[in-house]
Amino acid sequence: METTAYILQQIVNGIQLGSVYAIIALGYTMVYGVLRMINFAHGDVFMLGAFFAFYLIDKFSFPLVTAVILTVCGTAIVAYLIEKIAYKPLRNAPKISLLITAVGVSLFLEYTLSLNIFFTPNYIAFPRPFEVKSYDFSLFSVTNIHIFIFLSTILSLLLLYFLIYKTKQGKAMRAISHDQQTAALMGINIDNIISFTFLIGGALAGLGGILYSIAYPQINVFMGIMPGIKSFVAAVLGGIGIIHGAVLGGFIIGLAEVFVSAFLSSTLRDGVIFLLLFIFLLLRPNGLFGKRIDKV
Amino acid sequence: MKIKASNLLIVIAIFIYILLKVAIATEFISEYLEQIVLYTIIVIIVSLGLNLIYGYTGQFSLGHAAFYGIGAYSSAIICKILNIEDVYHFVPIIIISGVVSGFVGYLIGIPVLRLKDDFLAIATLGFGVLVRVFLDNSDRISDFLGGSRGFVSIPKITNLEITFFTALILILLTINLINSRYGLFLKTIKSDELATSSLGIDVAKMKLLAFVSGCFLAGVGGSLYAHLYTFLHPSNFDILKSIDFLVIVIIGGMGSIYGTVIASILWVGLIEGLRNFLPTEWMDFRWVIIPVLLIIIMMLKPEGLFVKRSVR
Numbered sequence: 001m002e003t004t005a006y007i008l009q010q011i012v013n014g015i016q017l018g019s020v021y022a023i024i025a026l027g028y029t030m031v032y033g034v035l036r037m038i039n040f041a042h043g044d045v046f047m048l049g050a051f052f053a054f055y056l057i058d059k060f061s062f063p064l065v066t067a068v069i070l071t072v073c074g075t076a077i078v079a080y081l082i083e084k085i086a087y088k089p090l091r092n093a094p095k096i097s098l099l100i101t102a103v104g105v106s107l108f109l110e111y112t113l114s115l116n117i118f119f120t121p122n123y124i125a126f127p128r129p130f131e132v133k134s135y136d137f138s139l140f141s142v143t144n145i146h147i148f149i150f151l152s153t154i155l156s157l158l159l160l161y162f163l164i165y166k167t168k169q170g171k172a173m174r175a176i177s178h179d180q181q182t183a184a185l186m187g188i189n190i191d192n193i194i195s196f197t198f199l200i201g202g203a204l205a206g207l208g209g210i211l212y213s214i215a216y217p218q219i220n221v222f223m224g225i226m227p228g229i230k231s232f233v234a235a236v237l238g239g240i241g242i243i244h245g246a247v248l249g250g251f252i253i254g255l256a257e258v259f260v261s262a263f264l265s266s267t268l269r270d271g272v273i274f275l276l277l278f279i280f281l282l283l284r285p286n287g288l289f290g291k292r293i294d295k296v
Numbered sequence: 297m298k299i300k301a302s303n304l305l306i307v308i309a310i311f312i313y314i315l316l317k318v319a320i321a322t323e324f325i326s327e328y329l330e331q332i333v334l335y336t337i338i339v340i341i342v343s344l345g346l347n348l349i350y351g352y353t354g355q356f357s358l359g360h361a362a363f364y365g366i367g368a369y370s371s372a373i374i375c376k377i378l379n380i381e382d383v384y385h386f387v388p389i390i391i392i393s394g395v396v397s398g399f400v401g402y403l404i405g406i407p408v409l410r411l412k413d414d415f416l417a418i419a420t421l422g423f424g425v426l427v428r429v430f431l432d433n434s435d436r437i438s439d440f441l442g443g444s445r446g447f448v449s450i451p452k453i454t455n456l457e458i459t460f461f462t463a464l465i466l467i468l469l470t471i472n473l474i475n476s477r478y479g480l481f482l483k484t485i486k487s488d489e490l491a492t493s494s495l496g497i498d499v500a501k502m503k504l505l506a507f508v509s510g511c512f513l514a515g516v517g518g519s520l521y522a523h524l525y526t527f528l529h530p531s532n533f534d535i536l537k538s539i540d541f542l543v544i545v546i547i548g549g550m551g552s553i554y555g556t557v558i559a560s561i562l563w564v565g566l567i568e569g570l571r572n573f574l575p576t577e578w579m580d581f582r583w584v585i586i587p588v589l590l591i592i593i594m595m596l597k598p599e600g601l602f603v604k605r606s607v608r
Contacts, residue, residue, distance in 0.1 A: 038414045089595050095413045096356050097598045100546065103539065104590035111583035225535075229425075232418060267444075271429030274422035281419050282407045 008140040010262045011255065016146050016215055018254020019153035023208040024231035025238070025246035026160060027079075027201035033177035033241040034197045037095065040102040041082055043228015044109040045202050049075045049209025050126065050219045051119055057129055064129040071210055072203045079202025080195055088191070106225075114221040126217035149211045156207060157247060160200070164243065169196055177241055226270065230257070233277045239287025248288065252276075302468055309464050316456060334454060334524055336564040337463045338517045343544040343556045344470055345513030350542070351550035351600075352474065353506040354486030356413060359420035360541050362427035363511040365533030366400055367393040367518025369431065369441070372450045372528060376440070381451045383458050390462060390519045397515025398508045405507040409500065424535055431530035446529035447522075454524040462520065466513060471553060473509065482506050483551065543590060549600025558602055 024046055031039045052074045056067040086105050090098050114121040133144045164170035172193045175183040184190050212227065213219050234253040238245025253273055260269040280287065316333065319325040325333070346360045371393035380386060408419045435443025442448060473479050481502045484492040493499045522528055540563070548559030571579060593601065 036414075038418060086591055093594070093598060096354070097594045099356065099414055099417055100542070101591050101594045103542075104587040104594070106587075107539070107583060108587035108591070111580070111587070115580055115584070229418075229421065233422070236415075236418065265433075267433055268429060271426050271433075274425045274429075277422045278407075278419065278426075281411060281415060281422075285411065285415065 005139045006262070010258050012140055012142055012146055014255035014258035015251065016149050016254070017258055018251035019149050020208050020212045020215065020250075021227065021231045021234050021254050022247040022250025023153055023156060023204050023211065024227060025234040025250045026157075026243065027204045027208075028232050029235040029238075029240055029242065029246040030173070030197050031201050032235070034173060034180075034194050035087070035098075037087070037098045037102065038232060039201070040099070040228070041086075041105040041109060042079075042201065042205055043224035043226075043231070044106050045075050045079050045082070045205040045224075046209045046212070046228060047219075047221060047224030048078055048109070048113075049206030050213040050223065051113075051209075051221075052206065053210040053213065054124065054126055054219055058127045067129070068207070068210055072206045075206025075209070076199045076203040079198045079205065083195060083198040088194075110221055110225070119221050121221060123218050123220045126213040126219050128217065129214065145215055149215060152207065152211055153247075156204060157243075160204075160243065163200070169193065173197055230270075230273055233273055236277060237280055237287055239290030242287070242289045245287055245289040302471060305468070305471075306464070309460075313456075313460050316460070320456065330456070331524065332564060332568045334456065334459045335521070335568075336561055337459045338520050338524070339541075339544065339564055340557050340560040341463050341466055341520070342514050342517035343541050343548070343560050344467065344553065345510035345517070346541045347510075347545045347548070347551065347553070347556045348470065348473075348482075348506050348513070349510035351545050351552070351556075352479070352486060353482045353503060354550075355409060355503055355507060356417045357420040357507075357510075358417050358535065358538050358542070359422075359424035359427070360510070360514055361533045361535070361537035362424040363397045363401055363514035364518040364521070364537070364541075365427060365431060365528075365530070367397040367515025368522040368528050368533070369434075369447065369518075370396040370515070371519035372447055372522040373441070375451055375453070375523065381453060383453055383455060386453045386458065386523065390458075390516055393519035394512040394516040397518065398512035401508045401511025402504065405504045405511075409503045409507060421535060421538075424533075424538055428530050428534050431533065434530075442528075444530060446527055448527055450522055450526045450528065452523060452526045454520050459520055459524075462516060466516065467553060467557075470509075470513075474551075474553070478502065478505060486551075543586060545600075546590065546593060547601055549603030552600065552603045555600060555602030 024042065027042050027045075028039060031037065031042070049071050052071040053067055056062045056070055057064065062070065082105055086101050087098060090101055113119045130144070130148075135142050135144075164173060172183065172188045173196070175186065175188055176190060176193055180190060208227075208231075209224075212223075230253055231250065234249035235246045236249070237252055238247070238249030240246075253276075256273060256276060257269045260266075260272045264272075284290070316325070320330055342360070342364050345363075346357065349355050349357050349360070371389055374380070374389050374392060375386070378385075380389060404423055408416065408423070411419050431441075432444045434441035435445070440447075474482075481492065481497050482505075484495075484497070485499055485502055489499055492502075544559045544563050545556060547563070548555030548557070567582065570582070
């Protein structure tokens with residue numbers, strides 16, 4: 001009985017972590033869809049989200065909802081600027097140049113912000129924006145943080161679905177990820193849609209940053225690296241470029257991480273996740289939902 | 297002509313060696329500086345390995361430091377078990393460490409090198425994290441590996457002669473490899489994999505050749521490193537370290553051996569040199585400037601600084 005309760009509790013925690021990974025993975029997957037690149041700086045936009053929220057809530061004492069909206073807008077703009085400044089000049093360059101630039105942007109953001117005049121490299125405690133309430137069920141307990149995070153994820157997922165499948169921009173995004181050149185011939189403004197994708201991706205990363213720091217209230221300029229890479233793994237697991245794949249991948253990674261920490265050792269969790277990535281890349285490189293793509 | 301060029305290289309190298317030897321003997325170079333010189337040579341060896349993998353063959357690897365670490369740890373373990381503390385017995389150990397790294401590279405390379413560009417990057421990065429996690433937890437296997445506390449009291453064996461001549465031999469071997477038929481195959485794979493395979497060249501095998509040779513070089517570098525600093529810590533072999541080597545290869549120029557040598561010297565020289573002159577607050581700016589430099593190079597001269605623009 002006790003183990004069942006323990007396992008159920010871990011599942012609840014895993015879903016919480018998985019929700020955050022899912023939100024970050026959505027940004028990766030969308031950018032990959034339109035640009036075919038791994039946006040290494042995505043994890044740092046996530047980190048910026050946490051810091052924006054920290055300053056808005058702690059220093060300027062905004063209410064949570066306003067802080068969330070402002071943060072999401074802020075990170076969306078940052079992601080937009082990153083694309084405009086760093087990635088756009090390389091639109092026709094080899095893929096690896098783009099990848100190295102992304103690594104460069106990521107390092108630049110981390111180390112610039114870790115300077116003492118900015119956020120410093122230290123850990124900062126993130127304030128709880130609301131009272132934590134725990135709801136006890138007989139076998140496990142759920143806090144309102146769990147609920148808040150889960151609902152935010154579901155809500156943003158629904159919004160994203162609406163955006164991608166019901167709006168013109170979404171249709172253009174899908175067209176670009178299908179075939180960029182043909183999409184351009186159909187009169188779609190590629191640059192605008194790519195910028196739009198980065199705006200959405202940045203907004204999601206910002207939201208992810210807030211949710212993550214509400215759940216694990218300690219923030220640091222380097223906090224984006226591991227969640228960023230793990231979310232990318234989640235996107236690959238689900239099949240990169242596929243929305244529901246990213247979400248499912250996020251939950252798988254979240255649950256795997258929590259279970260490895262609970263039953264094996266927390267130092268092994270990163271290893272297990274990358275082992276998972278390895279197995280997937282070898283056996284099913286297109287992910288759970290991916291179709292076989294041509295090899296070019 | 298080719299033979300003459302390498303003869304010239306040997307002459308220059310021996311000249312540099314004598315210069316260094318004299319400088320050390322007359323205490324013109326302090327012990328600290330000597331250590332930096334040796335470290336620079338090690339960085340040259342390891343970066344040369346990455347240049348083979350990435351610069352010549354175009355296989356983007358973000359896990360190079362993992363192979364460096366594998367070489368370092370295996371060398372340290374072997375020397376501790378066999379109680380080796382002199383240079384003569386160290387020579388086979390260097391080769392064995394390189395072979396261990398190369399073998400791991402072989403095992404990893406077979407599945408991973410099927411992937412391309414970003415997926416290869418993320419897979420090699422994943423391998424880097426796996427190795428890091430393994431090293432962090434290595435004290436569960438045997439306490440003397442130290443785990444996240446680090447591997448301590450490794451015998452100090454590495455000296456100028458062994459480092460310098462290992463590097464010289466490896467550079468000459470690499471030049472020979474590059475100038476051979478295989479070197480040509482590697483370059484063609486970089487410019488067009490499909491066309492290369494259509495010429496009847498076994499692309500998978502050639503990629504593996506480059507990868508294994510690169511990992512061998514990393515392992516040799518690791519072995520020398522372990523017995524230079526006598527202390528190993530898993531954090532010395534993480535992603536950031538891989539990025540260090542990547543930056544060197546990119547700055548030096550993809551597919552340029554001399555570029556790699558120059559870039560390694562500049563890199564270590566700048567980082568270690570600036571440490572002496574600049575106050576610590578300024579040192580923090582290092583990683584602000586390097587990424588900007590990287591981005592600018594990618595925009596203006598993606599082939600690297602010390603190579604001519606190749607004809608597309």
